[in-house]
Amino acid sequence: MTRVDHPAIVNIADLRDAAKRRLPRVVFDYIDGGADAEWTMRENARVFDDVLLRPRSAVATPSVDLRTTVLGTTLDLPFLLAPVGSSRMFYPRGEEVAARAAGEAGTIYTLSTLSGCPVRDVKAATRGPVWYQLYLIGGREVATTGIERAKNAGCSALVVTVDTPVAGMRERDVRNGTKELVSGAPFAMFPYLFQFLARPRWLAAYLRDGGLMSFPNIVLKSGPMPYADVGAALEQSMVSWDDFKWIREAWQGPIVVKGVHTADDARRAIDQGAAALVVSNHGGRQLDGVAPTLRVLPEVLAATGSQAEVLVDGGIRRGSDVVKALCVGARAVLVGRAYAYGLGAAGGAGVVRAIDILRAGIVRTMKLLGCATVRDLDRSLVAMPAEWRE
Ligand SMILES: Cc1cc2nc3c(=O)[nH]c(=O)nc-3n(C[C@H](O)[C@H](O)[C@H](O)COP(=O)(O)O)c2cc1C
DSSP states (O other): OOOTTSTTOOSHHHHHHHHHHHSOHHHHHHHHOOSTTOHHHHHHHHGGGGSEEOOOOSOOOSSOBOOEEETTEEESSSEEEOOOTTGGGTSTTHHHHHHHHHHHHTOOEEEETTOSSOHHHHHHHOSSOEEEEEOOTTOHHHHHHHHHHHHHHTOOEEEEEOSOSSOOOOHHHHHTTHHHHHHOOHHHHGGGTHHHHTOHHHHHHHHHTTSSOEEEEEEETTEEEEGGGHHHHHHTOOOOGGGHHHHHHHHOSOEEEEEEOSHHHHHHHHHTTOSEEEEOOGGGTSSTTSOOHHHHHHHHHHHHTTSSEEEEESSOOSHHHHHHHHHHTOSEEEESHHHHHHHHHHHHHHHHHHHHHHHHHHHHHHHHHTOOBGGGOOGGGEEOOGGGOO
């Protein structure tokens, strides 16, 4: 396994390279890829270049305080770990491992409905808060029991993802035979199996962890949902604004709506009782051609005012990206691939490394900007294109 404390692992791109070396192509591309031409995925990251920093020089900032509050919880970092489905495929007990690293760092881990570890085990693995991300897979009854399990496990917010009425067209997954590999049909699987043999260490760890798993947080009448059924299940599990009534009744705690792109949807989410919004396009994995998230953040902030907390995700690979998003106005950000690469490269040590890289980058950027606390980060510290100020 790659030593992630190695001096050659300097940034998130190095962790990505390390993940590429350890994971079979089908797993690496599942993390790394996006929808269709992957334009939105690339733009999410590139758009940070459109925001320029305006430092206040010669300001003494001997220590920098990264603490912030999200939905009433004080975090040691202004970033959270985003829901990343099937993390257990990247590393044994992947969701527990990532949650533990988040808790040690003083931040929140968000568990996907489509995870390989049960919510109870994930919550028990960390001393930090856990949010539960909801898909309505299996219908209302199955989702309600999932919500109950999340509540009983002690999750502190429910994240309802609203941008997934169907799975996006991930061309890399088609080429790598994802569907065939989870079909369980030997003849269909055969042409794609060699990518696993090229990664024997990953394969051994994966098999030790139980091999192809089901989804323990989606319990159908027949038992936990098998891997093979994900695509079809997502199409039958669309969430609509009308669903929020029963979701609110079942959950009775703070609701975060994830996947907001526009002022209209921000207002709808607030009308449905959202305590926080995540400006997100699912990391460019759903509708290709939507604007990068940082670009639409000002519009959503203007529509939301103080009615809900606004978070953003997409394309964050450096501490300075986090700082820019906070300067534009996000309360905090979520990171997806940045930690998923770490998990794929080296399990918990890789997630810790990803968090350390981002934390150090935020601290350094804030010192260079002349800011001692996250509260000081505002638009006076950035130059952004005039047409963004909506
Ligand atoms: C491999 C992978 C799996 C994901 N699975 C989910 C999921 O199950 N539910 C969800 O709401 N978002 C999911 N996302 C989207 C992330 O929560 C987040 O919005 C996105 O990764 C942010 O972009 P970034 O990866 O550029 O940081 C997934 C993202 C990745 C990369």
